[in-house]
Amino acid sequence: MKLTVDRVELLKTLTTVYIAIGAKSPSPALMNFKLEMENDRLVVTGSNNEMTIQSVLPISRENKNIISDYELGATLISAKYLIEIIRKLDSSLVTIEIIDQTIVKIRDDKSEFKLNSMRAEEYPDLDLDISGEAVEFSAEDFKRIVAQTAFAASTKESSPIITAINVKADNDVIDFSATDRFRLSKKKFKVSDNHQFEANIPTKTIVEVSKLLDGGVVRMVISDKKVVFIYAETTIFSRLIGGEFPNTTRMIPLSFMCTLKINSEKFIEAMQRVSLLVTETESIVKLTLTEEEAVVSSRSEQIGSAEERIELFEYSGSPFTISFNVNYVIDAIKAAMSEDVILSFVGETSLFKVTSPNDESLVQIVTPVRTYN
Amino acid sequence: MKLTVDRVELLKTLTTVYIAIGAKSPSPALMNFKLEMENDRLVVTGSNNEMTIQSVLPISRENKNIISDYELGATLISAKYLIEIIRKLDSSLVTIEIIDQTIVKIRDDKSEFKLNSMRAEEYPDLDLDISGEAVEFSAEDFKRIVAQTAFAASTKESSPIITAINVKADNDVIDFSATDRFRLSKKKFKVSDNHQFEANIPTKTIVEVSKLLDGGVVRMVISDKKVVFIYAETTIFSRLIGGEFPNTTRMIPLSFMCTLKINSEKFIEAMQRVSLLVTETESIVKLTLTEEEAVVSSRSEQIGSAEERIELFEYSGSPFTISFNVNYVIDAIKAAMSEDVILSFVGETSLFKVTSPNDESLVQIVTPVRTYN
Numbered sequence: 254m255k256l257t258v259d260r261v262e263l264l265k266t267l268t269t270v271y272i273a274i275g276a277k278s279p280s281p282a283l284m285n286f287k288l289e290m291e292n293d294r295l296v297v298t299g300s301n302n303e304m305t306i307q308s309v310l311p312i313s314r315e316n317k318n319i320i321s322d323y324e325l326g327a328t329l330i331s332a333k334y335l336i337e338i339i340r341k342l343d344s345s346l347v348t349i350e351i352i353d354q355t356i357v358k359i360r361d362d363k364s365e366f367k368l369n370s371m372r373a374e375e376y377p378d379l380d381l382d383i384s385g386e387a388v389e390f391s392a393e394d395f396k397r398i399v400a401q402t403a404f405a406a407s408t409k410e411s412s413p414i415i416t417a418i419n420v421k422a423d424n425d426v427i428d429f430s431a432t433d434r435f436r437l438s439k440k441k442f443k444v445s446d447n448h449q450f451e452a453n454i455p456t457k458t459i460v461e462v463s464k465l466l467d468g469g470v471v472r473m474v475i476s477d478k479k480v481v482f483i484y485a486e487t488t489i490f491s492r493l494i495g496g497e498f499p500n501t502t503r504m505i506p507l508s509f510m511c512t513l514k515i516n517s518e519k520f521i522e523a524m525q526r527v528s529l530l531v532t533e534t535e536s537i538v539k540l541t542l543t544e545e546e547a548v549v550s551s552r553s554e555q556i557g558s559a560e561e562r563i564e565l566f567e568y569s570g571s572p573f574t575i576s577f578n579v580n581y582v583i584d585a586i587k588a589a590m591s592e593d594v595i596l597s598f599v600g601e602t603s604l605f606k607v608t609s610p611n612d613e614s615l616v617q618i619v620t621p622v623r624t625y626n
Numbered sequence: 627m628k629l630t631v632d633r634v635e636l637l638k639t640l641t642t643v644y645i646a647i648g649a650k651s652p653s654p655a656l657m658n659f660k661l662e663m664e665n666d667r668l669v670v671t672g673s674n675n676e677m678t679i680q681s682v683l684p685i686s687r688e689n690k691n692i693i694s695d696y697e698l699g700a701t702l703i704s705a706k707y708l709i710e711i712i713r714k715l716d717s718s719l720v721t722i723e724i725i726d727q728t729i730v731k732i733r734d735d736k737s738e739f740k741l742n743s744m745r746a747e748e749y750p751d752l753d754l755d756i757s758g759e760a761v762e763f764s765a766e767d768f769k770r771i772v773a774q775t776a777f778a779a780s781t782k783e784s785s786p787i788i789t790a791i792n793v794k795a796d797n798d799v800i801d802f803s804a805t806d807r808f809r810l811s812k813k814k815f816k817v818s819d820n821h822q823f824e825a826n827i828p829t830k831t832i833v834e835v836s837k838l839l840d841g842g843v844v845r846m847v848i849s850d851k852k853v854v855f856i857y858a859e860t861t862i863f864s865r866l867i868g869g870e871f872p873n874t875t876r877m878i879p880l881s882f883m884c885t886l887k888i889n890s891e892k893f894i895e896a897m898q899r900v901s902l903l904v905t906e907t908e909s910i911v912k913l914t915l916t917e918e919e920a921v922v923s924s925r926s927e928q929i930g931s932a933e934e935r936i937e938l939f940e941y942s943g944s945p946f947t948i949s950f951n952v953n954y955v956i957d958a959i960k961a962a963m964s965e966d967v968i969l970s971f972v973g974e975t976s977l978f979k980v981t982s983p984n985d986e987s988l989v990q991i992v993t994p995v996r997t998y999n
Contacts, residue, residue, distance in 0.1 A: 334930075341902060364900070
């Protein structure tokens with residue numbers, strides 16, 4: 254194998270694929286990029302067994318030459334060192350060449366690196382089949398769906414099923430749900446064709462895919478145990494998480510006692526200020542509502558107390574008080590992505606709903622905390 | 627005590643004083659700012675016992691009113707919470723007021739914080755005397771001296787004396803020396819009057835002082851056990867480090883076998899590239915010199931090898947090879963702050979000198995590493 258390649262293009266491809274390669278891997282082969290020089294393209298593969306990314310670099314793109322002077326072949330190269338070398342070189346072209354079965358030479362006009370390498374045959378067989386139910390999203394839609402749901406998923410590996418985002422298609426509506434049992438974010442997304450499937454996609458995968466997107470269209474292909482995302486020259490394969498996702502529809506209250514409409518930015522700033530005095534593990538803030546005022550407050554025995562009045566609110570109902578984890582409410586308001594936000598309450602100890610006045614596609618639920626005195 | 631104060635001015639003062647307050651302190655009182663409202667100024671003090679910073683905020687400065695509506699008095703307030711609150715508020719004025727001996731109220735037009743506080747009398751007595759040998763530096767000179775020496779000091783608390791920068795005045799020349807026993811940086815600085823003193827100033831102190839400077843003049847006052855830096859409205863007090871500083875003059879070779887003049891930037895970039903393959907604990911690079919070429923190279927049994935030819939060099943002498951810790955040499959070249967740098971060698975196993983072609987005030991010495999094959 255041999256090729257001379259545009260350094261910046263190669264770096265982009267390696268950076269994308271590197272996402273799938275963990276800092277530590279149980280398998281030495283998986284610490285490598287697999288580079289395969291084929292007839293008209295270089296294929297770069299990286300994997301941590303759970304997620305695999307494959308990206309192709311064509312010989313030329315839009316009349317721009319990317320790869321020249323090449324010989325077919327394949328090799329494994331240490332991902333960490335190859336990406337560092339390609340990043341640090343400052344020439345526009347680099348040449349990569351297998352010297353013998355165990356050494357790859359990387360050089361530009363000034364520098365020469367000889368990296369110990371492994372044979373391509375030592376790479377594990379990966380399931381790179383792409384078949385199943387396919388749905389297309391614009392990059393913009395996909396990024397918005399992820400931004401509005403992923404934060405609510407659990408990060409605790411002890412409950413694997415809720416570290417996933419549940420994606421459930423029923424005819425032309427796809428529901429994306431994420432919960433850590435203390436809050437729920439549920440986004441409805443309408444598509445143009447009909448589907449019927451349910452899959453629990455690792456939140457990590459879906460977030461990484463969303464970060465890669467920059468315009469254009471991403472295709473999601475769901476099969477029994479696997480999801481595949483296809484975006485431009487890159488394909489991301491990920492296992493699904495097995496098990497039954499909690500019935501989140503039951504978390505959503507159907508009738509409410511009172512409703513607060515409030516300016517998102519002012520509300521967030523006030524909560525951030527009064528929560529300065531509370532520690533991270535117990536960031537509890539109290540919200541006191543009457544028709545005349547909306548007040549957030551907090552109290553810590555050791556440090557002191559804080560309170561702030563918020564302007565720009567509408568509340569009609571009996572005087573009402575509720576306490577909650579301030580981070581959950583701030584996350585929910587940010588996810589609503591709207592100037593004002595609506596909080597709908599059932600009672601002081603019941604789950605409450607956070608929605609946007611002009612977007613019914615997103616419903617968020619937060620658990621309150623029992624009020625201190 | 628009571629005052630209404632310009633929030634941004636107070637934040638600047640608190641941020642400066644906060645540098646002296648550690649994240650953890652053995653004494654609860656030292657976790658606080660001491661605030662003293664005097665006749666015409668607010669005095670803010672912070673200390674970790676080793677370094678104390680005192681900064682004053684005048685009632686007005688250049689016709690701009692800073693403090694109004696005040697009553698004399700003093701209190702201690704949790705440094706961490708006060709600075710966070712003042713940072714997060716968004717109004718231009720804040721009012722700070724002692725409510726009773728244990729509570730301080732901080733408020734603007736929207737928010738109100740009540741912080742548990744301690745009485746000013748609970749603050750330890752600090753030695754705030756300012757007397758001794760005084761030397762003045764322009765901020766620019768002082769920052770340059772620190773940038774050229776501080777990096778070479780040891781960070782190992784097991785040898786306290788070499789965690790200091792040794793400052794030695796002999797008539798109108800002051801020598802600043804820093805060493806970690808593997809390298810030395812020695813800067814001569816000429817002053818206008820005569821002095822005779824020697825002091826070992828904690829590198830941490832001198833670096834923090836340098837970071838505070840932004841134009842103007844800083845005054846350094848050395849006494850037996852203490853150094854004081856006076857800069858605008860801020861005074862920094864620091865203990866000195868006891869013990870005898872190593873005789874660093876003996877480290878500097880007097881005659882050399884061969885000399886390399888090389889472009890600083892090209893040399894650093896080449897070393898950074900070839901050292902990509904070496905691990906942090908053994909960042910050893912080999913420099914091979916002949917009249918025709920200058921080559922840096924490295925080799926790691928497990929990972930591979932790298933080499934690069936450097937253009938823009940002048941060398942006359944016998945072929946010569948030396949190996950060194952690449953970080954020490956890069957640090958030394960950066961400290962030289964010049965387009966080209968001169969490396970002067972005695973032999974493959976002897977200390978070598980790094981200097982700038984047009985600045986004799988800075989001498990740097992680096993220990994080589996025994997060459998691998």
